[in-house]
Amino acid sequence: MSGAALTDAQRRICDDIDAALIERLTCLLVETPSENPGGSEAAAAEVLAGAAAGLGLSVDTDEAAPGRPNVRATWSPATATGPGLMFLGHSDVVPAGPHWTGDPYRVRRVLDDGGRTLLVGRGTTDMKGGLAAVLAAMDVLRRHDAPLSGPVRLVCTVDEEEHGLGVRRFVTRPADHEFVGCVVAEPTDLTIVRGCRGASYIDIEVTGRAAHSGRPADGRSAIDAAARIVGLLSDDQARLSRDRDDLLGFGTWNVGTIQGGQGISVVAPMCSLGVDRRLMPHESAEQIAEAVRRGISAAGIDSDGIGVEVRVTMEMPGFVTDAGHPLIDAACSAIATQGRKPSVGGWTAACDGGFVSRDLGIPAVVLGPGNINTQAHQPDESVAVDDLLTAARVYTLMALRLLGAH
16 A cells, blocks of 8 residues: 555645535435335435536436436546546335335435444445535535546446346447546445456256146146256255355355245146355356256256246446455555555455446456445435535545646
């Protein structure tokens, strides 16, 4: 790690970050619901785009699907000709769900046990607070006309929480600039994540033949066949666990849903499995699905009246960024200036950064305010106001150090 101390110019810029803007924009975004499933990101995207334009940033939108716009906000110094720095986030949130102690879409301010102010509401942590912190960093860089060698850009996608429509659309657009790296502003409690496993959903549909339960041999039970398939996945899990990666662990199987049968007194003519397979960065969901098909056939499950269809319905790739990449060094040094000991590691969650890394070849880290394990996707989700400001300072410093300002 190099250059942890702040220069006078960097300190002046960081001290001028608009903390009130961060809090105000976080609240405005949270109070503009954008639940997914539901495809309701348009209003929140409009708020984000309007805020960015109001700060003097260049803004454009692009629909990944009707009424579901990605937002891209950019600031580029007049003399910037080199590679830039990308920030990545998403506008959708998971449904609020039950057990909130207040309206999830009306931000409340509460104090934690340490006396810090928390903003409570759906999306404060995952990840509208992170979006606000990025815009505040871009705002202060623009106001100070920071002498950066390349542009700073925020890309905010739709549908991250479900099928990745937004990022899939984004990575197919023609590239208009090069980027030295991408910072995914997802909640990591301000630890630096240089690698993530990917995720995939695999649907397995089993068909059999109905018969009276008094003579089960006359039928072919899809549930029995599905149970054998679950056994195959369990065996494969044991194999995967023997090949542990030091950073990311190993791939995992989880049978999350099972539906089947026609009635208690009927041999089950159908059964479906909804399966989650976490991916290592080198793995392909389609290749894994093909291996499952071969395993089912080799075990003789799809014979004698049983049919099996295996389909990949969602894939989000994993990624790893080299520990020696300048993006990691810049993140570590920026964190160190905030009185925190930098921590670099891997993540069990998946994020849109895998697409940017795989499809665009842009090295990525995940680094953001809030805690994905203790806050995201939970009732009374919250983020500390102090952490939002710290994140904005870290993002500002990363831009200054990566893009050549002194």
